[in-house]
Amino acid sequence: MASIAVYSVKGGVGKTTLAVNLAWCSASISRRKTLLWDLDAANGSGFLLGVDPKKKRSADSMFAEGSDPAKLIQPTAFPGLDLLPADESIRAIDRTLDRMGKKKRLAKLTAALGKDYDRIIFDCPPVLNELSAQIIRAADLIIVPLPPSPLSARAFEVVVEEVRGAGKGHPPILPVLAMLDLRRSLHKEAREANPNWPAIPLASAVEQCAVERKPVGAFAPRSPAARAIAQLWTAIERKLAEK
Structure with missing residues (x-):
């Protein structure tokens, strides 16, 4: 796994x-x-996959001692892909983790879930907190999407500093140029400065994911965006094989 x-x-x-x-x-x-483990309270992953979270148990309950995260997992319409959805309870998970005092709780849960899965992908919250620190400890690889802009470059530096702060055994980081439009000079300069980074083009097919509530490869497999994402996945698998 x-x-x-x-x-x-x-x-x-x-x-x-x-x-x-x-x-x-x-x-x-x-x-x-x-x-796909959604750890962003907005539950965007569930929406894009057409999966609505169950209301019987909150997403933060999986972190409690003796809990069974598998009870929250939901199948998707795509073979081999399951979802562990998020909800608003994730916003308060830092207090739960601080109260528990266990810095590797998420890593332990990930290892347990790994008995049933070959790949676990975290959709992380866009913040720096105890949850994000635990995700870094649990991850084998960190993907950072970066639209070409000074603010994105600054955000990338923050992520690099946070990951390296986890110690010598921190996971490798793979930056990805996202929403790339080579008609724009700033985007073209970013591509020329980082020719070896994977890139995902700005494309209507990607925007349509929220309309179709499907991954782009499921409804537009021959689109440039679908091909670029598939190439990125190949690069990820290659990176994992190097570990």
């Missing part, structure tokens, strides 16, 4: 859309049993 975090401290960078599409690639292209 390998765990992959899609993380940014800046909102509006396509983080959730990328997490959903990478999870779909894992299940549909690599044929790996995949769990």
Whole structure:
């Protein structure tokens, strides 16, 4: 099992859309049993996959001692892809984790879930807190989507500093140029400065994910965006193989 975090401290960078599409690639292209774990209170991953969270148990209940996170997992319409959805209770999870005093609670839960899954992908909250620190400890690889802009570059530096602060054993970071439009000079300069970074083009097909409530590969498999995301997934698998 390998765990992959899609993380940014800046909102509006396509983080959730990328997490959903990478999870779909894992299940549909690599044929790996995949769990998408939504840890963003907005529950955007569930929306994009057409899955509504169950109301009987709150998402934060999985962190309690003796809990069974598997009871919250829901299947999706895509073979091999399951979802552990989020809800508003995640906003207060830091208090729960502080009260428990266990710095590796999420890593322990991930290891337990890994008995049933080949890949676990975290859709991370766009903040720096105890939950994000625990995600970093649990992840084997961190994907950081970066639309070409000075603010995104600054946000990337914050993420790098946070990850490196986890110690020598911190997971590798893979930056991804997101929403790339080479007709714009700033975007073109960013691409020329980072030619080896994976890139996802600005495309209507990606925006349509929220309308179709499906990953782009499921409804527009031949689109440039679908091909770019598939290539990114190949790069991720290659990166994991190097560990």
